[in-house]
Amino acid sequence: MPLSSNRSLLFLTLALFGALLYLARSPSSDLRPKAHRVLAKPRTAQQNALVNQVDRADTLAEQEGDQEKRILRQRIVAMGDIHGDLPAATKILRRAEVVDLKGQWIGGDTILVQTGDIVDRGPDTIALYRFFQSLRPQAERAGGAVISLLGNHEMMNCLGDYRYVTKEDIASFGGERNRREAFLHGWIGQEFRANYSITARVPYLVEDYPTSFDAPVLPATPAGSSDRRFVEDPTFAAASSAASDPLRRSAISFVHGGITPEYLTSLSSDSPISDINRIGHSILESLLSVPGGVPLGLPRSASPEQKEFWSERGPMWNRDWALEEEEEICGRVEKALEVLNVRRMVMGHTPQFDGILSRCDGKILLIDTGISRAYGGAHSSLSLTYTLTPASALTVSDALSLGLVDLQDADPEATLKSGELSRTWVEKEVVEALYTAGRATEVLDERERVLKIP
Secondary structure (H helix, E strand, O other), X not given: OOHXXXXXXXXXXXXXXXXXXXXXXXXXXXXOOOOOOOOOOOOOHHHHHHXXXXXXXXXXXXXXXXXXXXXXXXXXXXXXXXXXXXHHHHHHHHHOOOEXXXXXXXXXXXXXXXXXXXXXXXXXXXXXXXXXXXXXXXXXXXXXXXXXXXXXXXXXXXXXXXOOOOHHXXXXXXXXXXXXXXXXXXXXXXXHHHHEEOEEEEEOOOOOOOOOOOOXXXXXXXXXXXXXXXXXXXXXXXXXXXXXXXXXXXXXXXXXXXXXXXXXXXXXXXXXXXXXXHHHHHHHHHHOOOOOOOOOOOOOOOOHHHHHHHOOOOOOOOOHHHHOOHHHHHHHHXXXXXXXXXXXXXXXXXXXXXXXXXXXXXXXXXXXXXXXXXXXXXOEEEEEEEEEEEHHHOOHHHHHHHOOOOOOOOOHHHHHOOHHHOOEEEEEEEEEEEEOOOOOOEEEEEEEEEEEOO
């Protein structure tokens, strides 16, 4: 071997030995991994992609273990009438990033609401009810929830009204008799009574709540029962009011048709959500004991409140919020929202084939877009993203834009963390319509406000 080659080899050996010796003597602190990001609640990769759209996400990394500095977040996704079309439903839910290509839950702590009318006009009744039945426990294990509402078509099938049932649908049950049995005494009827409701009130803050507030107490869920937190009225603190608690109405109402203040006045108690669901389920229970089989319509023994519930004025059939002029309804809408202690009402029932429609300044959201191939409408879902950010977690630029600090502050970061702003939070709502087939996401409403906690 030439002398020059030996020298090169010796040089490389000495250099390698020196590098190893340096690393061995380096303090262990130099090798520590960087701190990982800590979110308020565990989320999937898909959910992280969504929440990272929120412009304050970068501030969360330094807030581990400090409740007063945590950014509170919730995402709610809602889908309207499906009418027997499983491929359309799964395609929409994939777009919303709550299920994967295999139809498995990937939504993390997202709350998914389906506003009824899964059945009729299409052949996939069995597959659709099984699909949502399988999603429910998956979502609960991940910290999320699946809320299923009954539409007028679910009730029609239970009442023996088969006008909109397809031949393919009947054949999938092995005949009409088997289908009737499934909806009355069988697994679909049992699923309706256990896991489906007429209306739901979904709060933006389900488990996390600013520590200075007395959080509303959500209804308890008996062991072995379906989640009851969203289908009964919460209990508010005795001193709570819309004036004293700016978060009292931080919730969304979901129903198939619509809830009017006139219908709410007809109820017998001050628990409208519980009352509406009780009346709807009382009809289902009454069908189990009707002599001679399923009636075509309400049983003759139906009570006045059941008849009012099933009328065009009730929550299953009402179309006022979809069809009447805004100048005629927006005042009435606000009255209904006030009674329900919510900010918005989301409903299906009346198709909007061009896409999700916002009315009365975002207080009414109509999400039935005719997604079934029986209609050929827009494939859509509604996404509501909520964040509640303490002042101490804001960036200086955000605080400047909100007027919480000004350019004359010597140390704006210290101001944000001072006791003066310790009870200041920034609340943000973003309401979006999500579409498939390359159609752009549409921002229907976006609101941001500064809150002072009493």
